[in-house]
Amino acid sequence: MSEEVLEETDHRETSNKYQDFNKVKKVASKNIVSMLKDLHDFEAAIETENIPEIYRIYKGKLHKELKETSNQNHEIDELLSTKLHDKFVERFPFMKYVEKISPTIYYYKIGMYYRERATIGFDASIPEIFVLPKIDDEWQHYRPDNRELLEVIEQQIDNLDAKIIAAEEEIKNLEKEAQDLSAKKEELSHSKSFFNRAKTEEEVEELNKQIAEINKKKTEWLPFIQNKNKSNQQKEQLMRTYEETRLKRAVVTKEYRFINQYFGSMKEMNEQIQQFLADYLSPKKGELDK
Secondary structure, three states: OOHHHHHHHHHHHHHHHHHHHHHHHHHHHHHHHHHHHHHHHHHHHHHOOOHHHHHHHHHHHOOHHHHHHHOOOOHHHHHHHHHHHHHHHHHOOOEEEEEEOOOOEEEEEEOOOOOOOOOEEEEOOOOEEEEOHHHHHHHHHOOOOOOHHHHHHHHHHHHHHHHHHHHHHHHHHHHHHHHHHHHHHHHHHHHOOOOOHHHHHHHHHHHHHHHHHHHHHHHHHHHHHHOHHHHHHHHHHHHHHHHHHHHHHHHHHHHHHHHHHHOOOHHHHHHHHHHHHHHHOOOOOOOOOO
16 A cells, blocks of 8 residues: 555544544533533522422433532422422411421321321422322221221121120020920939830930930030130220221311311312422412412
8 A cells, every 4th residue: 555545544534533523522512511501500590499490400401410419418308398398388278297207208287186197298309299108098998988897897796795695595595495304304204104114215215315405506505605705805806996996087087077178178189289289380480379
């Protein structure tokens, strides 16, 4: 290969490398400019407390390292949580703050009532507002219009009592019947003579069969009496379960009353909370419509 060809080849490779380097520089410069713009916009959003813009940049465009740096000590988390808390209790003043679970998660209760507890929470990092999972399960399980849970326990207690009472009464009747048959057998044995011996023995044998059948029935009922302590323990456990169920149902009923009082219904509560979030994150103004 001639020197001219080699020089031309080297020149072409150098030119291509220079063009590639320029492309890299342009892309790098563009990325840096974009990052700087995002950072500037983010700073401006924080300065003006433009919550929708903070979420838009922080959750979407802001570089990972910038996110970690700006939120190193949960500064952004605390800002978002504080702003969401302020707007939340402003829109729903009957929501009472209960507990801060983490920099972004707060718990609230609905109104003031006996055995009050946290029922609603928010996570400002998303953001979302939610019914606590355990509470949601209880709201479904112990609905005020569902008395079936108590009725089932009442029926179990009644059945247990009925078995004990029936067993006591049945054994009493069987023992009386057995006594009558034994007395009749005794009477026959005294009236037995040479002439009616065979007939008397047949009657006695028949009475013995009846007494044996009575004793067999008696053994079937005896466990309900003999295990009365066990039955009483079962009844006590059922009574405790009944009382726990009644109390839980009473709390849920009270919470339903507050929901109906403040929102109108469970469905309207969910709709109003979702509308609150939509208004809160509105890109136009980021404020609640009142």
